Amino acid sequence: MGRRLIGGWAALVYVFLYAPILVVVVYAFNGGRQVLNWEGFSTKWFGEALSDPTITEPLKNSLVIGVSNALIACVLGTALALSMPRMHRWVRVPVDGLVYMTLVTPEIVFGISALIFFVQAGVGLGLKTILIAHVVFNASVVALIVRARFVGMGESLEEASYDLGAGPLSTFRQVTLPRLAPAILAGGLLAFTFSFDDFITSFFVSGAGTTTLPLRIFSSLRFGISPVVNATAVMILALTLVAVVIAYLVLRRTGSERRGGALPGV
Amino acid sequence: MRRRAEERAGAGGPRYPAWLSLPAIAWYVAFFVCPLAIMAVFSFSRREGFSDIVYDFNLENYKDLLDPLYGEVFTRTLGLAAVGTIATLVIGFPLAYYLARYAKHKTLLLLLVVVPFWTSILIRTYAWLIIFDPDFPVIGALDLLYTTKAVYIGVVYTYLPLMVLPLYAALERMDWSLVEAAEDLGDSPLRAFRRITLPLATPGIVAGSLLVFIPMMGEYLNPVLLGGDKTIYAGNLIGQQFLLSRDWPFGSAIAMVLILSMTVIVLVYARMTSREEALSG
Numbered sequence: 001m002g003r004r005l006i007g008g009w010a011a012l013v014y015v016f017l018y019a020p021i022l023v024v025v026v027y028a029f030n031g032g033r034q035v036l037n038w039e040g041f042s043t044k045w046f047g048e049a050l051s052d053p054t055i056t057e058p059l060k061n062s063l064v065i066g067v068s069n070a071l072i073a074c075v076l077g078t079a080l081a082l083s084m085p086r087m088h089r090w091v092r093v094p095v096d097g098l099v100y101m102t103l104v105t106p107e108i109v110f111g112i113s114a115l116i117f118f119v120q121a122g123v124g125l126g127l128k129t130i131l132i133a134h135v136v137f138n139a140s141v142v143a144l145i146v147r148a149r150f151v152g153m154g155e156s157l158e159e160a161s162y163d164l165g166a167g168p169l170s171t172f173r174q175v176t177l178p179r180l181a182p183a184i185l186a187g188g189l190l191a192f193t194f195s196f197d198d199f200i201t202s203f204f205v206s207g208a209g210t211t212t213l214p215l216r217i218f219s220s221l222r223f224g225i226s227p228v229v230n231a232t233a234v235m236i237l238a239l240t241l242v243a244v245v246i247a248y249l250v251l252r253r254t255g256s257e258r259r260g261g262a263l264p265g266v
Numbered sequence: 267m268r269r270r271a272e273e274r275a276g277a278g279g280p281r282y283p284a285w286l287s288l289p290a291i292a293w294y295v296a297f298f299v300c301p302l303a304i305m306a307v308f309s310f311s312r313r314e315g316f317s318d319i320v321y322d323f324n325l326e327n328y329k330d331l332l333d334p335l336y337g338e339v340f341t342r343t344l345g346l347a348a349v350g351t352i353a354t355l356v357i358g359f360p361l362a363y364y365l366a367r368y369a370k371h372k373t374l375l376l377l378l379v380v381v382p383f384w385t386s387i388l389i390r391t392y393a394w395l396i397i398f399d400p401d402f403p404v405i406g407a408l409d410l411l412y413t414t415k416a417v418y419i420g421v422v423y424t425y426l427p428l429m430v431l432p433l434y435a436a437l438e439r440m441d442w443s444l445v446e447a448a449e450d451l452g453d454s455p456l457r458a459f460r461r462i463t464l465p466l467a468t469p470g471i472v473a474g475s476l477l478v479f480i481p482m483m484g485e486y487l488n489p490v491l492l493g494g495d496k497t498i499y500a501g502n503l504i505g506q507q508f509l510l511s512r513d514w515p516f517g518s519a520i521a522m523v524l525i526l527s528m529t530v531i532v533l534v535y536a537r538m539t540s541r542e543e544a545l546s547g
Contacts, residue, residue: 002455003368010364013357017382017426020393027396036401076290083286095287098294104477106484106528108501109305109521110298112508116308116518117301136298139290150280158280168282176280190384197386200486204508214388221491225396233389244384248377 021237028230035225045231055232058216061127065212066196069134073191076135077142078184081150082176084143099140110136111204118205125207133205134195141194142187145251149183150176186247193240302525309518319515327519336503340523343500347482350421351475354429357422358474362433363463367442376434383427391491394420398492412494420488425478432477436470437463469539476535480528500524 027035031042049055080099084092102110114133118125153176161171199214206215213236220229309328311321330336361379369375382390396402398411410416440463448458486501495502500520507517 006360006364007368009360010369013361013426014378016357016423017379020390020397020423021382021385023396024389024393034401035396036399076293079286080290082280082282083284086281087284087287091284095291098291098298102294102298104480104532105302105525106481106501108484108486108504109525110301112504112514112517112521113301113305114297115508116514117297117304120304132297135293139293143290153280155280162281171280172282193384197384197388199386199388214386217388217392221392221395225392225399229392230396233386233392236386236389240385241381244381245377248380252373 024230025234025237028227028234030227030230033227035227035230045227046235049228049231049235052228055213055216055228058211058213061211062196062213065127065131065134066192069131069138069195070188070192072131072135073138073142074184074188076139077187077191078146078180080139080143081147082172084147085151099143102137102140103144107198107200108204111201114201115204125205126210129205129207130202130210130212133201134198137201138191138194141191142184145187145190146180146183150180153179182250182253186250189243189247189250193243197236197240305518306522308515309522311515313513313515316512327516328523330516331519331523336520339498339500339503342497343483343485346418346421346485346499347479349418350425350482351429351479353418353422354426354478355433355471355475358426358429358433359467359471362430362437362470365430365434366437366440379427379430379434383431387424387487390424391420391487394423394492411492412496414493414497416492417488417497417499420492421482421485424485424488425482428477428481429474432473433467433470436467436473440466472535472539476532479531483528484524 028045029041029043030038031044032039080095084095087095110133114129114136115125118129123129157175158171161175166174197214198212199218202212202215203218206212211219213232217229217232220226307321308319310323310325311319312324312326314320365372365375365379394416395411397405398408398416400406400409400411410419444462445458448462449455453461484501485499486505489495489497489499489502490505493502495506498506504517504520504524507513507520
């Protein structure tokens with residue numbers, strides 16, 4: 001009896017989580033000019049969105065930032081994860097704290113501090129500043145995911161490699177990287193979605209002339225909801241969904257040991 | 267010697283040189299620590315004219331914050347974060363409990379909690395703009411758009427997954443035979459829950475509460491989009507200083523107060539969990 005009650009509650013929570021997303025998706029296929037006035041199924045707003053340069057241009061920006069951010073974050077985060085387990089406590093603890101701080105600091109605080117910093121340093125706001133800011137928290141995302149896997153890996157293979165005369169670089173390439181690749185891939189995918197979806201940080205460090213897709217959606221919301229925005233939102237959802245599901249499956253398949261994860265949701 | 271062995275065992279992982287961490291640390295220092303430090307300096311400076319900044323270490327911005335008007339903003343923000351935290355806990359706990367104890371397709375069901383967390387917050391908030399629209403069936407008639415109720419619903423919706431995941435992590439480690447034993451020995455289900463499940467779930471409850479409370483304190487999007495920027499919380503108050511009134515030093519001071527109060531909360535949490543560990547041996 002208690003079990004069925006809890007099961008029912010759980011089902012309701014899933015409805016709560018997904019109904020709003022479903023609403024966006026359903027109304028994106030409404031052929032009518034007004035979002036809530038159903039005039040039959042149509043995919044025309046997707047075509048409309050993809051032929052609108054004020055949407056495709058920001059889309060291109062978001063993709064460029066998202067991909068470069070993922071690449072840089074993978075390099076920085078993986079290198080950090082490799083070096084951390086053997087650091088002296090006195091170095092490891094503050095570095096660890098820094099990694100978590102970049103993730104828990106409210107984005108509005110980070111966003112405005114980055115804005116002040118770039119303006120004071122005379123760095124022109126634009127794609128570059130958005131990218132720099134995104135890498136800060138995404139390097140941490142990659143570092144946490146890669147480290148969780150790395151720590152549980154055991155050291156015997158690497159020790160054998162060192163004993164046989166290989167240096168750190170070839171040991172990394174031939175022994176560690178193949179086993180770490182799924183975690184790095186998953187970290188990179190999540191870093192991409194984090195950047196691609198980011199609104200608040202980008203909002204403050206983008207400057208006047210640069211727009212990413214979330215910024216474009218936000219600015220159009222001043223004029224209310226619209227079918228084109230719906231279609232754009234659905235395309236963003238689809239892209240993130242694919243990336244997240246792949247990342248999740250890669251991590252699951254390759255059996256990350258720890259449960260409950262270093263990062264919520266991974 | 268023993269300590270060293272322990273340290274190695276605790277750290278684990280293959281051996282790689284420490285300098286590999288330098289690029290990441292340099293990035294953090296240059297683009298995270300420095301900006302926060304400059305923001306701290308900014309909070310003690312003042313604005314002259316439209317946007318000139320005078321650095322003359324003064325406490326004016328903080329004194330301005332003592333105005334009851336801003337005190338009200340902070341209590342309102344605290345209220346939003348507290349109520350939001352309790353609401354996500356009440357809604358999320360049974361779900362986490364179900365997942366940990368009864369669910370059959372755990373991987374899939376857990377993935378369904380994770381996906382919204384990694385999905386664009388902007389779009390998830392935007393979805394509620396459609397639902398609260400006066401023309402939306404049934405709910406539209408409630409006239410919630412641009413009200414504080416809408417903001418509350420929005421933050422609960424935004425952060426619910428963040429609460430469920432640590433709750434699940436804690437409950438997943440539970441040994442359910444303990445609960446069954448207690449019930450067999452005559453405890454009512456409620457009493458068994460209070461005496462066994464709840465204490466064992468406490469680390470998850472504390473972690474989840476912290477994970478949702480902190481971002482709720484700095485919440486920006488929900489007050490702006492669903493609240494129409496009409497009701498002021500700490501987050502959109504900061505935003506306004508940077509976007510509308512262009513008083514950056516004052517905005518910095520608000521942000522400082524925000525992160526300082528969060529630091530206090532995190533430290534209290536660290537104390538609580540370490541005591542927890544000491545108690546459980």
